[in-house]
Amino acid sequence: MSLDGKVAIVTGSGRGLGLAYARQLARQGAAVVVNDVDERAAADAVAAIQALGGRAVAVVAPVGPTETAQALVATAVESFGRLDILVTNAGVLRDTVLWKMSDDDFDTVVNVHLRGTFTTVREAVRHMRQAGEGGRIICIGSPTGQRGNFGQTNYAAAKAGIVGMVRTWALELKRAGITVNAVVPVAVTAMTATVPYFAAAVQAEEQGESVPAxxxxxxGFGTADDVAGLIAFLGSDSAEAVTGQVIGVGGDRIQIWTHPDAALTAYQEGGWSYDALVAAWPKEFAGALQSVGEHFPELPDEFRPAAP
Known part of the structure; x- marks a missing residue:
């Protein structure tokens, strides 16, 4: 098995995508530290992994505080003797438009996603650098962090911030042999299950049927298991040359996202004054403006939700 002898931590792995990641890592031979705030979900996840013949223990604690990060790493080392892979998947949602978003809505999401990724990666990296055997850091992003999404100021900020940290950490940890990548999953989850556009796919998954082509x-929209193979690959020795990347995955599709770069570069001797911009913008710049949000093709008639 590709991860035989490796030890992984997967935050937010009591259910959904996180559970799929943990199970796939275990299938490939890794021992797994499961994490969730729900004690029953964490226990069930451990039992599911053990039923596959894998090894797993649980840490029931909210991601964000440094104390949780320390407990996760300590549990990995105490239970299995080492730490090789960290997957930062834990997250919450508090969706609402900007003018209705409370301080608590914003802080809760940023604390779990962004601060939780920071504190957990920091603690894991401290151990990995000291151990001197390299490691794999896999941070979970989102299309929202790449493109934006209506009603998700907090989530977009956190997911975009995670990608920024990933690029920075890839530079900082290269000499230590620690790779750092972001995965952008697109799959049936509790969040996408509420979106009418995906209703036919969600219904198929819930009924144990294949998601339509x-x-x-x-x-590129499928099941949680469709994402899990990439997680295991990035955690393996086969991915030792892959770092600093943002990789989208879902259904039958995989994508490597571009890093931000200038879409247009123009020069004006003496600088760009107000008058120069007014004159030049329609001709030189307007055509290079970038779109925001995700843009989906029209649903085929067979998948359109029935009218209420």
Whole structure:
């Protein structure tokens, strides 16, 4: 097995995508530290991994505080003797438009996603650098962090921030042999299950049927298990040369996202004054403006939700 002898931590792995990641890592031979705030979910996840013949223990604690990060790393080392892989998946949502978003809505999401990723990676890296055997850091991003999404100021900020940290950490940890990558999953989750556009795909998954080809191929939208293979690959020795990347995955599709770069560069001797910009903008700049948000193709008639 590709991860035989490795030890992984997966935050937010009591259910959903996190559980799929933990199970796939275990299938490939890794021992797994499961984490969730729900004690029953964490215990069930451990039992599911053990039923596969894998090894797992649970840490029931909210991600964000440094104390949780320390407990996760300590549990990995005490239970299995080492730490090789960290997957930062834990998250919460508090969706609402900007003018209705409270301080608590913003702080809660940023604390779990962004601060939780920072504190957990920091603690894992401290151990990995001291151990001197390299490691794999896999941080979970989102299309929202790449493109924006209506009603998700807090989530977009956190997920975009995670990608910024990943690029920075890839530079800082290269000499230590620690790779750092972001994965952008697109799959049936508790969040996408509420979106009418994905209703046919969600219904198929819930009924144990195959997600229709339109969703799997055209949208790159599938199941949690479709994402898990990439997580295991990035955690393996086969991915030792992959670092600092943002990789999208879902259904039948995988994508490597570009890093931000200038879409247009123009020069004006003496600088760009107000008058110069007014004159030049329609001709030189307007055509290079970038779109925001995700843009989906029109749903085929067979997948359109029935009218209420």
């Amino acid at each position: 339109f969703f799997r191929h055209d949208l």
